[in-house]
Amino acid sequence: MGGDLCSRAMALVVGAGLVLVLALVSVHAELQRFEQPVKPDGSLSFLVVGDWGRRGDFNQSQVALQMGRIGEELDIDFVVSTGDNFYDNGLTGELDPAFEESFTNIYTAKSLQKQWYSVLGNHDYRGDVEAQLSPVLRRIDTRWLCLRSFIVNAELVEIFFLDTTPFVLSYFTDSEGHTYDWRGIKTRRTYIANLLKDVESALKASTAQWKIVVGHHAIRSISHHGDTKELIKHLLPILRANTVNFYMNGHDHCLEHIRDSESPIQFLTSGAGSKAWRGDIKQTNRGNVSFFYDGQGFMSVRLTRSNAEIVFYDVFGEALYTWNVSKQLHSAI
Ligand SMILES: *[C@@H]1O[C@H](CO)[C@@H](O)[C@H](O)[C@H]1NC(C)=O
Ligand SMILES: *[C@@H]1O[C@H](CO)[C@@H](O)[C@H](O)[C@H]1NC(C)=O
Ligand SMILES: *[C@@H]1O[C@H](CO)[C@@H](O)[C@H](O)[C@H]1NC(C)=O
Numbered sequence: 001m002g003g004d005l006c007s008r009a010m011a012l013v014v015g016a017g018l019v020l021v022l023a024l025v026s027v028h029a030e031l032q033r034f035e036q037p038v039k040p041d042g043s044l045s046f047l048v049v050g051d052w053g054r055r056g057d058f059n060q061s062q063v064a065l066q067m068g069r070i071g072e073e074l075d076i077d078f079v080v081s082t083g084d085n086f087y088d089n090g091l092t093g094e095l096d097p098a099f100e101e102s103f104t105n106i107y108t109a110k111s112l113q114k115q116w117y118s119v120l121g122n123h124d125y126r127g128d129v130e131a132q133l134s135p136v137l138r139r140i141d142t143r144w145l146c147l148r149s150f151i152v153n154a155e156l157v158e159i160f161f162l163d164t165t166p167f168v169l170s171y172f173t174d175s176e177g178h179t180y181d182w183r184g185i186k187t188r189r190t191y192i193a194n195l196l197k198d199v200e201s202a203l204k205a206s207t208a209q210w211k212i213v214v215g216h217h218a219i220r221s222i223s224h225h226g227d228t229k230e231l232i233k234h235l236l237p238i239l240r241a242n243t244v245n246f247y248m249n250g251h252d253h254c255l256e257h258i259r260d261s262e263s264p265i266q267f268l269t270s271g272a273g274s275k276a277w278r279g280d281i282k283q284t285n286r287g288n289v290s291f292f293y294d295g296q297g298f299m300s301v302r303l304t305r306s307n308a309e310i311v312f313y314d315v316f317g318e319a320l321y322t323w324n325v326s327k328q329l330h331s332a333i
Contacts, residue, residue, distance in 0.1 A: 031198050032147065036078060036115070036154035044154050045074040045302040047112075050082030050216070050250020051121065052273025053102035059296045059315050060274035061106060066317030067298055068109020074300055078114045078152075079107075080159070082250030082270055083121030083216030085146065090127020090181075094136040104141045118146035121216040121250060122165045122180075129181040148184070149195055151202060156305050157210040160199055164215035164249075166191050167230040196234060203242035209305050209327065211244045216251050220260075220267040222285055222292060223252035224278045239265055245308070245325075248299075253278060255299065255312040257291040257323060266325075268310060270299040291321040 038044045047067055054060050071079075086098050107116075124132055131137070132146045148163035165171065166185050171178075185191045203211060217228040219236055228251075239247060240263040250271030258267040276296045296315040301308065310323045 031160070031202055032150045034117075034145075034150065034152050036152050038155050039075070039077065042156065043302065043304045044157060045076050045300065046078045046080055047071055047074075047076055048080045048082060048214075048248055048268075048270040048299040048301060049273040050269075050271035051084040051253050051275070052081070052106075053084070053086035053098065054274040055098070055101045056106050058275040060102070062315045063273055063296050063298055064106045064112075065109070066313060066315065067107065068111050069317050070298075070300055070313060071109060071111030071114075074302060076111060076114060076300075077154075079112060079116045079143075080214055080248065081116055081118035081146075082214060082248060083119045083165075084123045084250055084271070085118055085121065085132065086127065087123055087274075088126070089178075090124040090129060091131040093128050094131045094134045096127075096131065099137060099140060099144075103144070107143075113143065115145060116143045117150075117152055117159070117161060117214075118144070119161050119214060119216055120146065120148065120163060120165060122168070122171060125165050125171070125180045125182075126178050127181065130183060149198070153208070156208060157212060157303055158202075158206045158208040159212045159214060160202060162195065162199060162213060162215040162235075164217040164228070164231060164235075167234065168217065168228065169230060192234065196238060199235075200238045200242070203238065203244065206242075210246075210303055210308065211242065212246045212248060213239055213244050214248045216249060218249045218251050218267065218269055219247055220258045220285055220288070221249075221252045221254075221256060221269055222258070222282045222289055223254045223256065223269070223294070224280050225252050226282050226284070236265075239263075246301075246310075254295075255291070255293040255297050255320070256289065257310070257312075257321065258285060259288045259290060261288055266310075266323075268299060270297075270312075272296045273298065290323065293320055 152159040219231045253276040256269040300311045306327045312321045
């Protein structure tokens with residue numbers, strides 16, 4: 001009798017423990033991972049484009065054409081989209097024709113028929129945000145993969161894709177007449193705290209030669225939107241502490257390369273996939289800017305174990321700027 005009571009009490013304790021463990025696991029779901037093979041020679045190349053979906057207008061088609069040409073030249077392995085995939089207000093649903101009109105029918109070159117890894121931008125949150133994440137789109141065009149936050153592991157590099165829109169407080173407090181689709185984000189505080197924990201532990205665990213973080217919003221920018229103060233405060237310290245090599249973003253419709261004053265991180269903006277030429281350039285941080293171009297274009301990245309080569313191209317596919325870094329040099333900075 002006594003033994004029976006005791007074992008029943010034990011079962012209760014074990015049961016409660018299990019519930020607790022399950023609760024912790026569900027709050028701290030790890031970021032989803034995707035494996036991306038490298039070339040037989042161990043190198044990897046990809047293109048980065050942002051702020052593009054305008055049914056071909058504002059030179060989107062011209063940029064796409066040149067992406068195809070450069071993609072062929074570099075024999076790219078995949079394409080990264082830094083968000084604001086569909087203007088003006090994301091997609092209206094899974095069957096919004098804008099998906100094909102702005103993506104499938106625009107990036108038609110053979111070299112671009114590769115996996116696209118995409119994050120969401122603030123304009124994407126102004127539509128049916130879950131539509132862009134839906135497997136239905138992946139069935140319409142198998143290249144498409146957009147998730148809120150995830151990791152791509154390609155042997156010599158790990159790329160951490162982050163959902164940066166919920167970081168920006170003003171979208172919640174002063175939305176300027178826009179409606180944001182915050183389904184899936186119960187509270188902003190919890191969402192970003194969990195994301196930061198997940199990315200920090202994933203970065204700490206990473207043994208890849210190169211670590212790249214991709215988000216829609218700039219940490220540093222001298223263009224229209226400028227720095228994102230929430231990312232400087234919450235994300236940048238984590239990137240600095242975990243020797244991230246590159247932070248890549250869109251949001252500002254330009255191409256730019258800015259150095260970090262306190263770490264080897266390089267800030268690379270590629271948000272010039274369609275409408276550009278804003279013309280307003282901020283004077284802050286000017287001294288850390290290695291390159292700035294206000295017009296349309298895109299970026300290429302070529303990685304080997306010891307070397308990274310970043311190139312920015314304009315709407316004619318002309319290389320405007322090339323930046324090389326070697327791993328030895330890099331760790332010595
Ligand atoms: C398209 O690109 C050309 C060359 O940079 C530029 O002169 C033109 O203004 C662009 N068109 C638009 C709509 O931005
Ligand atoms: C470089 O950026 C830092 C912030 O990272 C800023 O404090 C500093 O003033 C900038 N330097 C110049 C010369 O603009
Ligand atoms: C960058 O490095 C690559 C590979 O080592 C080399 O082929 C290329 O010429 C370099 N580019 C520049 C601008 O130094």
